[in-house]
Amino acid sequence: MEQHGKTMRREESGFTLIELIIYMALLGILMTMVFNSFVPVMQTNSRQGRITETKIETGMGLDLLRADLEHAGFGLPWEFPVGGVPIPYFEPAVPAAMKDAPNVPRPVISEDASASSMNGSDYLTIKAMNVVRNVSSQKWGWLGRDGAHVALVQSLGVDAFANEDRVIVIRTEVSPGENRQLILNGTASGNYFTRPISLNLEPFAPPATPNDPNGERYLLYGLVDKIDPRRPFNRTDYYINNADVPAHCAPGTGTLVKATLNQSDDKFSILPIVDCAADFQVVYYLDTNGDGGWDTKANASGLAGLTAQQIRTQVKSIRCYVLTHEGGVDRAYTHPNAKINVGEVDVDGVTLLAGRAFDLSLPANNIGPTWANYRWKVYSLAVTPRNLQ
Numbered sequence: 001m002e003q004h005g006k007t008m009r010r011e012e013s014g015f016t017l018i019e020l021i022i023y024m025a026l027l028g029i030l031m032t033m034v035f036n037s038f039v040p041v042m043q044t045n046s047r048q049g050r051i052t053e054t055k056i057e058t059g060m061g062l063d064l065l066r067a068d069l070e071h072a073g074f075g076l077p078w079e080f081p082v083g084g085v086p087i088p089y090f091e092p093a094v095p096a097a098m099k100d101a102p103n104v105p106r107p108v109i110s111e112d113a114s115a116s117s118m119n120g121s122d123y124l125t126i127k128a129m130n131v132v133r134n135v136s137s138q139k140w141g142w143l144g145r146d147g148a149h150v151a152l153v154q155s156l157g158v159d160a161f162a163n164e165d166r167v168i169v170i171r172t173e174v175s176p177g178e179n180r181q182l183i184l185n186g187t188a189s190g191n192y193f194t195r196p197i198s199l200n201l202e203p204f205a206p207p208a209t210p211n212d213p214n215g216e217r218y219l220l221y222g223l224v225d226k227i228d229p230r231r232p233f234n235r236t237d238y239y240i241n242n243a244d245v246p247a248h249c250a251p252g253t254g255t256l257v258k259a260t261l262n263q264s265d266d267k268f269s270i271l272p273i274v275d276c277a278a279d280f281q282v283v284y285y286l287d288t289n290g291d292g293g294w295d296t297k298a299n300a301s302g303l304a305g306l307t308a309q310q311i312r313t314q315v316k317s318i319r320c321y322v323l324t325h326e327g328g329v330d331r332a333y334t335h336p337n338a339k340i341n342v343g344e345v346d347v348d349g350v351t352l353l354a355g356r357a358f359d360l361s362l363p364a365n366n367i368g369p370t371w372a373n374y375r376w377k378v379y380s381l382a383v384t385p386r387n388l389q
Contacts, residue, residue: 061273062322062381064258068131068236069318069383073107075129075140075221076233076387077170077182078309080104085189086182090230092266097304098125098237105233106308107388108315110282112301117239118254119358119365121280122300124238124320128387129221132234132260136165136222143169143205144217151198151205152213153220161196164226168193169204170219182232183218192232193223229263236260238320240277241270248328249276250374252366256280256322274379278323278367279342281355285317297344297354312388319344319382323358325374335360335372342378 080086091099097111105127114123129137141155155161169183169192184190185203194200209215223229242254256274261267284302285294294316296302303311323342343355360371 061256061258062320062379064271064273065238065320066381066383068126068128068238068258069108069320070386071128071130072126072318072385073128073312073387075168075170075219076105076107076127076180076308077168078104078180078312079178080182081184083189084182084184086184086192086232087189088230089232090266091235092261095123098123098235100127100308101231104308105231106303106306106311107385108311108318109303110300112299114239114300117280118242118277119240119252119279121240121277122282124280124282124300125235126238127233127235129223129234131236132224134225135159135162136167136225137234139165139167139222141220142217143201143220145205145208145212145215147213149208149212151201153196153198153201154217161220161222162225163195163197165196166193166223166225166227166229167196168221168223168232169201170221171206172219180219193229196220224263227264230266231263234261234263237268238273238280240280241272244272246275250278250325250329250371251368253278253324256324274322274324276324278325278360278365278376279321279356279358280323281321281342283319283321283344283354284315285319286314287316288314299343299354315385315388317382317384319380321355322379323376324379325376327375329370329373330375331373333373333375335374335376338371340376340378 085102089101091101093099095111095114095116098109100106107127109125111123113120117123139155139159139161141153141161144152144154146152153161161167171181171183173179174181182192183204184192194204206216206218223234237259238256239259240254241257245254253276255272256277258271258273259268262269282300284298286296286298286302287294288296306314321342323340338361339357339359341352341355342358344353345351346353359365360367360376
């Protein structure tokens with residue numbers, strides 16, 4: 001371009017190749033420093049997130065166990081009529097120690113070092129109406145007669161009984177010392193369940209009296225809805241299952257499950273409640289001398305040989321312990337001890353009073369050589385059953 005006879009030239013400037021190389025090198029160093037400080041933060045946050053998630057899930061699962069233990073015995077008959085046997089009355093044959101048929105059901109029973117629970121841990125069975133979360137099992141009320149002496153249901157739960165419910169009837173007191181007797185359709189062996197319809201309830205209702213509707217009343221408990229039951233109670237089992245274990249769990253661990261026994265087919269519906277469980281222990285506080293307070297701590301086998309009545313009288317508290325780990329494997333972490341007390345420990349924090357010492361390094365437990373790279377923790381809960389007396 002020319003102006004006033006002169007040529008105007010545009011001067012161009014920029015970065016040289018050496019300057020660009022130096023800039024990229026400095027940028028790379030800076031990004032490396034940022035990345036190296038960012039990765040540990042992300043790893044820590046991820047680890048803490050997994051630990052927090054484990055604590056929340058474990059807490060929710062153990063709340064189910066706590067509720068079931070508190071309700072142990074709810075709605076159970078304490079005795080059958082003399083010479084009477086409920087029909088039908090079936091329970092699975094395994095584990096054999098949990099089976100009560102054809103006898104009066106025990107509210108709680110357990111097996112120490114059970115072959116049905118992973119790593120030889122304990123197996124716990126709880127029997128009560130509301131340990132199974134169906135619509136009917138949450139209902140209860142009274143059965144009496146109205147002024148015309150017709151069988152009448154008075155529901156006391158939130159929901160009224162429905163025609164499709166199956167219910168059992170219990171007479172609270174038969175005579176001094178005879179309580180909570182299951183009513184059968186007749187005094188001999190026979191059917192024990194019915195539907196809460198006046199006509200169906202007639203054989204189960206108390207005798208008509210001139211005082212009706214203020215005559216005798218029987219207890220009425222919802223058992224199951226829409227199907228005929230196979231036993232006069234509901235049942236749920238707790239044990240460590242080795243099926244469908246999450247990938248982040250240590251080798252040799254399983255899942256503590258709540259297994260509810262179906263009234264329709266005697267099969268179990270499985271609900272996982274605690275992942276990565278290595279051991280499960282049950283401890284009982286028992287009153288063996290009848291003074292009203294506990295005097296003995298017993299392992300899961302401590303109730304073996306006791307009748308339903310003795311269990312109701314002697315069990316004052318139930319404590320459960322679950323050995324699991326928080327989060328997944330962490331190669332930067334080393335757990336200090338291979339042996340962990342899973343159970344009741346003395347005030348010295350070392351002496352084991354009930355339960356067992358679980359050895360993570362023992363080859364038979366199959367935890368493997370990386371056992372020390374997991375954050376192991378024992379969760380415990382103490383429950384006073386409220387429906388035994």
